Amino acid sequence: MYLLLDIGNSRSKGMLASRTGQMTPVELSAASFDRTAIEAVYYAAVAGQDKVQALKKQLQLHDKPWRQIESEAARFGVQNCYSQPHLLGVDRWLAMLGSHWLMPKQDLLVVDAGTAVTLDWLSTDAVHQGGWILPGLKLQQQSVVQKTAKVFNADTHQARLQPGGDTVACLQNGCLAAVVGAISQAWQLQPMQQVLLTGGDARLLLPYLKNYPVQLEPNLLFYGLSRFIDS
Ligand SMILES: Nc1ncnc2c1ncn2[C@@H]1O[C@H](COP(=O)(O)OP(=O)(O)OP(=O)(O)O)[C@@H](O)[C@H]1O
Ligand SMILES: CC(C)(CO)[C@@H](O)C(=O)NCCC(=O)O
Numbered sequence: 592m593y594l595l596l597d598i599g600n601s602r603s604k605g606m607l608a609s610r611t612g613q614m615t616p617v618e619l620s621a622a623s624f625d626r627t628a629i630e631a632v633y634y635a636a637v638a639g640q641d642k643v644q645a646l647k648k649q650l651q652l653h654d655k656p657w658r659q660i661e662s663e664a665a666r667f668g669v670q671n672c673y674s675q676p677h678l679l680g681v682d683r684w685l686a687m688l689g690s691h692w693l694m695p696k697q698d699l700l701v702v703d704a705g706t707a708v709t710l711d712w713l714s715t716d717a718v719h720q721g722g723w724i725l726p727g728l729k730l731q732q733q734s735v736v737q738k739t740a741k742v743f744n745a746d747t748h749q750a751r752l753q754p755g756g757d758t759v760a761c762l763q764n765g766c767l768a769a770v771v772g773a774i775s776q777a778w779q780l781q782p783m784q785q786v787l788l789t790g791g792d793a794r795l796l797l798p799y800l801k802n803y804p805v806q807l808e809p810n811l812l813f814y815g816l817s818r819f820i821d822s
């Protein structure tokens with residue numbers, strides 16, 4: 592068994608992967624899995640090293656090999672377009688490696704709706720065509736609330752793509768429109784055969800993307816990470 596870790600900006604996620612490629616989500620505490628069965632830990636962190644160290648301590652897996660995956664110029668036939676490849680967020684890189692593993696012969700728009708929303712274009716020959724970074728749904732709402740005196744939000748989320756009739760609806764609907772609008776704009780700029788959607792807000796966004804060939808893939812990043820096992 593291998594432990595795969597996605598150490599994100601707002602939360603970290605874990606997956607147990609067998610040699611045969613079976614994956615099981617796992618809660619990130621030392622008590623939630625059999626530590627003796629873990630051969631190695633493969634991890635990717637867009638968060639700072641402090642979060643990585645905290646997690647290492649929490650999981651009590653000091654005696655196992657920890658392999659950090661970072662963005663590279665090329666891997667598994669996928670090409671990174673950044674002139675400084677390591678500066679591309681490793682979550683974006685892994686989402687592309689995972690997408691390419693799922694659909695190797697199609698051009699893809701990879702959307703990760705997390706703390707930040709990222710969009711990345713990947714051509715049929717697996718060359719990264721560049722991408723976008725924008726604030727995620729929650730972050731957009733929080734920044735408006737923080738920087739204004741009179742805009743407030745509610746704990747319940749009922750965003751719709753229609754004009755709002757009160758502050759909360761205006762804020763939530765506006766931010767939803769901004770994210771859906773960015774995806775629609777991306778599509779207009781350069782349509783692809785498939786849109787692969789992942790991240791904490793993926794499920795929420797899905798109903799608003801019916802006009803596009805969208806596939807929900809919550810484990811895209813882990814598919815990318817698992818390609819490194821024994822490689
Ligand atoms: N249980 C949850 N905890 C935190 N955020 C959640 C949860 N469920 C859905 N979300 C939504 O997911 C988004 C964060 O996405 P995700 O969990 O992918 O974050 P992340 O991996 O830390 O992000 P990133 O790696 O982009 O910084 C937030 O906009 C939030 O609204
Ligand atoms: C944009 C985020 C925060 C999305 O999680 C992450 O991919 C990141 O920290 N990227 C580094 C900058 C870049 O991708 O160009």
Ligand SMILES: [K+]
Pocket residue numbers: 599682703705706790
């Ligand atoms: K993420």
